[in-house]
Amino acid sequence: MSKNLKKMISYYRPYLGVFTADMIFAIIASAVSLAIPLIARYITSTIIYMDKTEVLHHVLLLGVMMIGLVAVSCYCNFFISDYGHVMGAKIEYDMRAEIFEHYQKLSFSFYDNQKVGALMSRITTDLFDITELMHHGPENIVISVMKIAGAFVIMMCISPSLTAAAFALVPVMFVYAYFFNKKMKRAFKRNREQIAKINSQIEDNLSGIRVVKSFANEEIEKEKFAKGNAGFLNAKKESYRYMGGYHAGLGSFSLLITISVLVAGAVFISDGTVDVTDLITFLLYISILTEPIKTLIDFTEQFQNGYTGFERFLEIMSIEPDIQDAIDAKPLKQVKGAIDFDNVSFRYEENSEKVLSHINLHVDAGEYVALVGSSGAGKSTLCSLIPRFYDVTSGTVKIDGQDVRTLQLQSLRNHIGIVQQDVYLFVGTVYDNIRYGKPDATREEVIQAAKNANAHEFIMSLPNGYETDIGQRGIKLSGGQKQRLSIARVFLKNPPILIFDEATSALDNESEKVVQESLERLAKNRTTFVIAHRLTTIQNAKRILVLTENGIEEEGTHEELLARGGIYEKLYHMHK
Template identity: 60%
Template sequence: MKKKSFMSYYKPYLGLFLSDMFFACLGAAITLVIPLIIRYITGTVIGFETDAAVSMIFRLAALMLVMVAIEFFCNFYIGYFGHMMGAKMERDMRHELFGHYQKLSFTFYDDQKVGQLMSRVTNDLFDISELCHHGPEDLVISVIRIIGSLIILLFINVPLALSAAALLPFMLFYAVVLNKKMKRAYKRNREKIADVNAQIEDSLSGIRVVKSFGNEDTEMCKFDEGNQRFLESKRDSYRYMGVYNAGLGAFTTLMTIVVISVGAVLLAKDRLDASDLVAFLLMAANFTDPIKRLVSFTEQFQNGMSGYGRFREILSIQPDIEDEPDAADIEEVKGEICFEDVSFRYASSKDDVLHNLNMTVKPGEYIALVGSSGVGKSTLCSLIPRFYEVSGGRVTLDGRDIRDIKLKSLRKNIGIVQQDVYLFAGTVYENICYGKQNAGREEVIEAAKAANAHEFIMELPDGYDTDIGQRGVKLSGGQKQRLSLARVFLKNPPVLIFDEATSALDNESERVVQEALEKLARGRTTFVIAHRLSTIRNAEKILVLTDDGISEQGNHQELMELDGVYAKFYRMQFLAGRDS
């Protein structure tokens, strides 16, 4: 991905940005003009004849009221429209980040915590939004007011202006040194709050396990540890911020003391008028106020840029599985799957899970994969939709290397039913529609009937419009599995993968789901990862995977006669089932 600069996010809102800057400049200019008007009144107008002086004072007061009204509008504009600009930029960044999350493969998510990823989408981007708005605006206002004030002060009295400005280099040095320390502290804050979010997400997602074991106190201890680490990181940043604010506050007070002291001396020596000293004090306040604004800006800048750094950190991760430049859509898929000398290892491992695997599955063939845990059954099936990339060899669909097929087109033609069913918060209808976004209600109902789900759906309080809760917590395991099957029925893909889809179900639920699975598999190329061998006795071909690859293959009868690994597994399950 081409790296975008921070300023590039302003481009879509250039008009809004320029108008925001215009009103920021106008408001800053007004704050410079008002002290000059007051200087003119106190130094010149009061020398007029009484009637003329009163008349002029009223006219200038009216002018200042108009200027105050204009300043009010300027502040409103930059407060509302400026913030909206920042919010829109935050929206764009969040869209970009979430879109990038969608492109990253399982390899990335294997090593990530959901809470930390969420923190980058929420907390980090909120502070970036504040920086997007306040950053340029505060800088422009501060520069205008500081430079404008300094010029006016030099115009009024050079020695007095130079005495006030003498402290600026020391303030700048102080700010630079503290800024570096604050930046490191704010970066640590980001990391610690992400850890807290990850802990919360993990604990709340497993709240039923927590309560079933009575481990609420354990979870509180784990949370408190992370929460305390976050507090410690905050302590460092607030200490630096406190020193920073206190130091700059002391500098601004010193500047006022210097102005009053030097001004009083000049006034006593008749080298400064009283009206000039009044104007000077007003302008000196105008001079120190933007410095205070820069103090708050610095905190926003550290927050925003540390958040932006974490934002760019994710965007800089290149998806390890992408469409090849010449990848194309695939039409009229028959469903022949071939593994040619396929090897695979996980990024965190040095050993191959699969090594030089060769296998051909004909269109419409029903293949069952069995073997002990960890031999690569699920991994093998995950290579077909390119959830992971092969380390060696290739996988083909209808003779075409799947890397030459666009990911969206490839996955559109593959349906997956897993043991751990994931249902989204929402209604039954919305979850089934996930299989085909533009499906009509009749199509959804037909898919539910095919999955043996229609009957139980109609018994729910609101039928297809029943809210099933987060991850479908209001449904039983069998009901959730049948909804996942209905999604795949609606998708209607030519290739199916059943990853131990019935292993967690009771006997009655398994019977109903198994019936729906067999109905769905008719005429489709089907891979079944089997835990209960009794469910695959009718499979056309059973592949037995061991650490050495495919050690046996054939139908149930052939493998039982072979009296090898499969026969051993089957007898163990048969005896276990009979004993139970």
């Protein structure tokens, strides 16, 4: 824990000046709160017994002094709220930038085992909890401890017996508040869980609204939602019951401490050990005393949430990407595109079964190779080893005779273009999405890439042409249009090596024809791997490889493989 706390504290380093000022202003604000009742005591015990002219003079002087103290306190509280919160936001910014950068480095194998929602919460909710702790935590402790300790010392100096009466209920108040606070926070956690369920239900319903309406199942959906909504209402009722107990109890304890001081004060005044001025001063200190007790109790929960969030943050940051540049990695230059698989075997996890076993394959620069085989035979996995999305378990993958593990990752991937079945388009315009293939491309280059991908015509028919917003994941475009944009992106990148991963399998016949034409144009004079589901799309390939769990079992042209009457022939008739 101490190691983690040291790491947490290290995030204050760039903002040490603001942090120190924040603590100083917190101390000053607490001192002002403690000073006001003492001034009131001085007025009631000394000044009111002076000559009338002197009383007016001293009261005006003290009034101006108190207004000055209020102004100082006001600025201190403003600084704490403004600059202190900005410091917290900057720490959150630093940590968010750090974890986002780390996410970019992590390999496919990490994302294979993670849910996007869980990773999102690490970068949003967790970081908010951490920065709330890092901003409010030290400041709340300083203010609360100073107020409680200061009030106790001042009250002890005035009257130890009245102090005992005032502090008698404080431990009970702590226990009561801690108990209810715990119950209340647990209830609020259930609220968050219930609202998360409702949100996922709403998202599920709205995403599948076409299916709901096509089955006329609106009433069933309403019933499902009503259950979730009722669960949320019940959770809310429970949280408000505990909240009521918490606030009502603390308010009652503040009054009980006041009553305790009043009763004890009346007794002590009657026997002459305490005077009325002391009693008034004590009553003023009670509110100063009870407020920081609530703050300290809240801090225990705040610390728990923030520290747990920080542990989760460190958990992610400690994960080393399993694929990274070797120390002496060199850039890939003057690429011809010859690729070799030398006795390559691969498994996803240490104890899982091998997906690829002893694969040996040589592909000449500029050659067009089609990969076919049943689902799960390892076609996509084989191609994923070329850009090092995964590393081989044994053997070597080489480009132009160089082991891909000795090359700089960015340089390697810059020379490989991938067109997948599931096209991912980013929120933004058509132009932005094509330009993603080469961020420094000119507008002319983007338009030429779109023309090469048979996309220019349909883009110009869109409401704003290249500046048309395509919506979340390109929702406003058809499958064929999305695929042509992804091909335009690769045209713009202009890589010497291409991988088409079932790029047309989800398209209708008309779209497939247009996209296939774009793909063939793109593949010209480039080393190309085509993973095909529909075997009709690769009939013209001069080299077709049939992959099974045993490795590459058949190889040849479409006609040669059909004539052989083996696995390819069965696959062909199955998917005809």
